[in-house]
Amino acid sequence: MNVVTPFEGIGASVKRKEDLRFLSGRGQYTDDINRPGQTYAYILRSPHAHARITGIDLAAAKAMPGVVAIFTGDDMQGIGGLPCGWQIHNKDGSPMAEPPHPVLAQGKVRFVGDAVAVVIAATKAQARDAAEAIEVAYEVLPAAATVEAAIAPGAAPVHDGIAGNVCYDWHIGDPAVNAAAFKTADKVVEFELVNNRLVPNAMEPRAAIGDYDPTTGEYTLYTTSQNPHVIRLLMGAFVLQLPEHKLRVVAPDVGGGFGSKIFHYAEEAIVTWAAGKIARPIKWTADRTESFITDAHGRDHVTKARLALDKDGKFLALHVQTLANMGAYLSTFATSVPTYLYATLLAGVYTTPTVYAEVKAVFTNTVPVDAYRGAGRPEATFLLERLVDVAAMETGIDKVEIRRRNFIPADAFPYQTPVALQYDSGDYQSTLDQALETSGWAGFEARRAEAKGRGRLRGIGISTYIEACGIAPSAVVGALGARAGLYEVGTIRVHPTGSVTVLTGTHSHGQGHETTLAQLVTDRLGVPLAQVDIVHGDTAKIPFGMGTYGSRSLAVGGSAMVKAMDKIVAKARRIAAHLMEASVEDVEFDRGTFRVAGTDKTKAWGEICLTAYVPHNYPIEEIEPGLEETAFYDPKNFTYPGGCHICEVEIDPDTGKVEVVNFTAVDDVGRVINPMIVEGQVQGGVAQGIGQALLETAVYDENGQLLSASFMDYQMPRADDLPPVSVATHTTLCTHNPLGVKGCGEVGAIGSPPAVINAVVDALKDYGVRHIEMPATPAKIWNIIHGGHRMAAE
């Protein structure tokens, strides 16, 4: 076996193992898979946001060429609805309202895009043609697209029997302590803001293939999922009542997720169930507009906040009231996003002694809303970091100084916040210092003056944030209402010649796990990277897993691998001790070599592996042959990545267009395994954050029609919308997982939006601007500069 170069282990920017197949067109995404005898599904969807179905006439459609079968809600009566994975309780302790979420509409449609019927035909075009021949009679009902409209008196109920369209009215913190603290304040800053609704838009549209083998009774679902075992669990146990051993879920190469591919969607259940009915494979692939109107959206909060300060600018208390849009049905983890992933982060990086948050989740006639990159934490960060800037403006304290005065000090960890979380590590002053230095903060006013000379308005904005990743101890989340455990699983399969296959319950859909996770093995076992393969995304191959979201893959999945490697090393040391006739306590292992301590007696990794599988000279009474171990790792706490983002913008006053001219991100993501990949993750997250701040928004009209339902109407960031982004890390180690890692997938999208908006507000400081809602479009800014009345008058 080759001696490992240290450059392939932890800390090395090794090139990605997965790239060759993607660059050669050899990726295998769901829509690239074709099964013998395959048919195609087209789903007929509601054109109305809210309507009663008074009749469906299938006669003409059934006679169309190529049609194999057509199913409606009537055919799926008795099939379970799509489950929600997290139960929230109201202030009074009662459980949230949890209306059924039928796979195909049962008598009523509740958003534009709700599935009404599925047509299965020999070709995709034939299925679509036949769907157009289905006659559905609707009685259109009043619809509410916004939280304000849905809770207004007299609003039509999205679900019968749910008063005021409120899913839950939840709170966290002590209201009495909070109110008392406000009474001692020298200054109270009040603020209202919206967190704009976003469409995740992974570049690969969702797709699913259902397959059924009548000879074994086994179902297979190929799907664009971030967590195939979770889909098997939810669909098997709650929707179709299929036992796990008869249901295989494969999530092959997946073209981006950003949260939107966590959830169990109706189409997965439809193609699986229908494949059983027709005993032929069925493929469904969304087109882009279908993705816009069926993929879970993100954000969509309306918030009022009050921050109490003393005369020195120290934060005394924070009170937050948020309305969160759930959409028409509860998506898989929707309910946890504005509660345990949002309100628990409202202490931020600050010592605010009391935080009280009230969150009302509201049903509307829109696409379900669920986790999107950051999930709750960007909403908390945007609120806090805008609020702190407004407080700085209104107290006259410098915006960097007010943050420094309120930071949790580096020697205060572990730090218990007033909203349940205990932060394990961080060093916010140093992270800030590094970002100020990198961004050239001190020289900004000269750049502002220079820009002014060119007729441009230049501004600078800062955001100092924290988030929570690596969700999370199962017992804790269970007590808070989660209906799943949140551990992770890793199997280390050492082959007789010493190469390694890793089976992981996490899933890679762009994160580069096939490289990063392999680096863990190389670093620990000394096996060259080329001899380590990572297998993920198939319930038939992987023992179990909870998948990839919330930046948990390394912190939880990597830790499971470490635990399994500990078992491998322990067993291998016993085999080595036997071969070297030494006591196991005396056998040391370091990257591929076993040594009797203090001697030159050694055994190489490969020899031990071969012995485990060819146990001729082997303590067979004491140790089983073979070298394969599995570990389940349940985290002890969340991890707490944090950082400082600084954005500089220039505004053209003639057009109102914002150009991001400098962006600096300094993030504490814990130990970095592959710096190249970490930088790429932050770059991508920042791009989505800048997109939210300046470009993207999902717009519904008052009737519940999604106006921004294509790439022509929803402004995705393009290459010339974005600046080069400076990315660096400032590391404090996570104290409670064996790798010291915190997670890097979401930091970019969490830290950046307030940095951008703070910069835009700063650039417009001469115009008396206190806040600009996202996205800060040219029209909004032009109106601020030139006066809204002029445009309105024209």
Added chain:
Amino acid sequence: MPQVTLTVNGTSHTVEVEGRTLLVELLREKLRLTGTHVGCDTSQCGACVVHVDGDSVKSCTMLAVQADGAKITTIEGLAKADGTLHPMQEAFREYHALQCGFCTPGMVMSAIDLVQKHPDGLSEKEIREGLEGNLCRCTGYHNIVKAIAAAQDVMHGRRAELAPAAE
């Protein structure tokens, strides 16, 4: 049904298609060349870009019958027979210019055409503007721009080998 004869990655094919069949459907479904992807239906995302007679074309926006007699190159046809990658493919790998890989084939095909049409070289700004027709949701484009800048030097013969990415 109409018959279309076209050369794809050096191999001639004659296939029957419906009049409404798109070039991308012919490639993916008739020829099973699934490296070319479909990311939208409005010619916005560029995941489906291939070369038609040497020009980059969004294959979701061209009917298969319009490609009759054309020479098509897809992502599968870029590397040499011995597996040597095209300099643009190599640059994308070296500069970590891809994550999920879904936009990558179209991005690489667009980038090659962009570089070929600018023999005097492209600035960073020109590269960003030249990528207007391709969406990537993962990378923020930062590393794609760097990869294209590095690849153009090799494609135009200004460097024998790709400049390595900084650590």
